Amino acid sequence: MGTGKRLGWLTTATALVLAVVMVIVMGKDDGTAQNAAAQTSATPTTTTTPGPITPLGQPAPAGPTPTLPAPTGQQPAWMRKLKPGEKPPQxxxxxxxxxxxxxxxEAITPIAKRTGARVTAMLSGVYLLSEDQANQYTGPGHKPGESAIGFGGSPADITARIKYLNDALDAGHEFGTHYNGHFCEGEGAPVGSWSTAGWNSEIDQFDRYLRALDARGLRITPEMIKGGRTPCLEGNWDQLFPAAHAHNYVYDTSHVSFGVTWPTVDRGMWEFPLPEVRIPALDRKVVMMDFNFWYVLDGAKEGDDARGPEFSPIVLDTYRSTYLAAYNGNRAPLVVANHFNEWAGGAFSTAVQDFMSETCTKPETVCATYSQVIQWMQLQDPAVLDAFRKLPAAHN
Ligand SMILES: [Zn+2]
Structure with missing residues (x-):
């Protein structure tokens, strides 16, 4: 599917942030929608002219700390204020x-149930539209019906999806957004070129798709979405964050940190960065995400399924050593970011499932959602959180 070609412009391993191209899960290239789009004569949107950005080298202002309502109902024992000098959970x-x-x-649910883990799914809004509804989506700077990751299949696929997404919600998992069309650098009007107006349009459309499925029984509502991760970790934060605020988001998890670090408040959003870590088997650095592992391991070569059994332990070992570095170090929340994918014969899905399976029941370890960690941070003395942030980043 041209993954290698799409990443040809990348020059360093760190610049290489997971471009997930059409292979995510839907498995279907969307020629139909593209053709349909070509036949429409929609007025191009004017939502891709970003204003000034925070100058390089200047830290972005923290802004006010966003808050979530306190959790209701029976809470786990760890959802409490730390005692003086007490270490936070990992x-x-x-x-x-x-x-x-x-x-x-189906693979994640039983592991989560057995270990008490709660996970966060960043929904791509286009997967809430069936192919015949593709023209309901117009990405900023794009024509109606364009999406880099296709759409959600048949109406029957959507019906099935509503059921299992509701089941995941009932199991306590959280939903954030991965936005819609997944337009990365190298495509026309990538997310990094979008203005606040563009992002507002993108999120409004995402919300509309959720609401439209309300009548068909989907119980995930726009009000439940509290944050997200941008496609390929790209975006102009000065443009995105005002739109995220306008939609009551309180977190973003698209930035990259050198090692595992505590979340900070950046322009009024909780920022949970993805750590850049070392792959011990290769002694190379990687932003700890599935696609990035794949790219470092063999250039994200399609048709490399046979190498899955070789890759999976390398990735699992990276997770393990990073977890230990954080656990024995600054105890910063560890973000494990993946797609639901079958790259390299499912090597990365296998690694993340194995890691979840063995880690979430470990002592002083809590596998939680973004909102849960924010609610936990809200219970802490701000000076204590500040002290955690001053600890050295955890490096494996
Ligand atoms: Zn993605």
């Missing part, structure tokens, strides 16, 4: 971009 945040794959939910 949080692990499993998150899955795209968020729609019956097969992968």
């Amino acid at each position: 949080f692990v945040l499993f998150s899955f971009d795209g968020g729609v794959s019956a097969k992968h939910w």
Whole structure:
């Protein structure tokens, strides 16, 4: 599907942030929608002219700390204020971009149930539209019906999806957004070129798709979405964050940190960065995300399924050593970011499932959602959180 070609412009491993191209889960290239789009004569949107950005080298202002309502109902024992001098739990945040794959939910659900893990799925809004509804989506700077990751299949696929997404919600998992069309650098009007107006349009459309499924029984509402991860970790934060605020988002998890670090408040949003870590088997650095592992391991070569058994332990070992570095170090929440995918014969899905399976029941370890960790942070003395942030980043 041209993954290698799409990434040809990348020059360094760190610049290489998971471009998930059409392979996420839907498995279907969307020629139909593209053709349909070509036949429409829609007025191009004017939502891709960003204003000034925070100058390089200047830290972005923190802004006000956003808050969530306190959790209701019976809470786990760890959801409390730390005692003086007490170490925080080692949080692990499993998150899955795209968020729609019956097969992968079927694999994750029993592990989560057995270990008490809660995960966060970053839904791609286009997967809430069937192919015949593709023209309901117009990405900023794009024509109606364009999407880099296709759409959600047949109406029957959508019906099945509503059921398993509701089941995941009932199991306590959280839903964020991966936005809609997944337009990365190298395509026309990538997310990094979008203005606040463009992002507002993108999120409004995402919300509309959720609301439209309300009548068909989907119980995930726009009000439940509290944050997200941008496609390929790209975006102009000065433009995105005002739109995220306008939609009552309180977190973003698209930035990259050197090692595992505590979340900070950036322009009024909780920022949970993805750590850049070392792959011990290769002694190479990687932003800890599935696609990035794949790219470092063999250039994200399609048709490399046979190498899955070789890759999976390398990735699992990276997770393990990173977890230990954080656990024995600054105890910063560890963001494990994946897609529901079958790349390299499912090597990365296998690694993340094995890691979840063995880690979430470990002592002083909590596999939680973004909202849960924010609610936990709200219970802490701000000076204590500040002190955690001053600890050295955890490096494996
Ligand atoms: Zn993605």
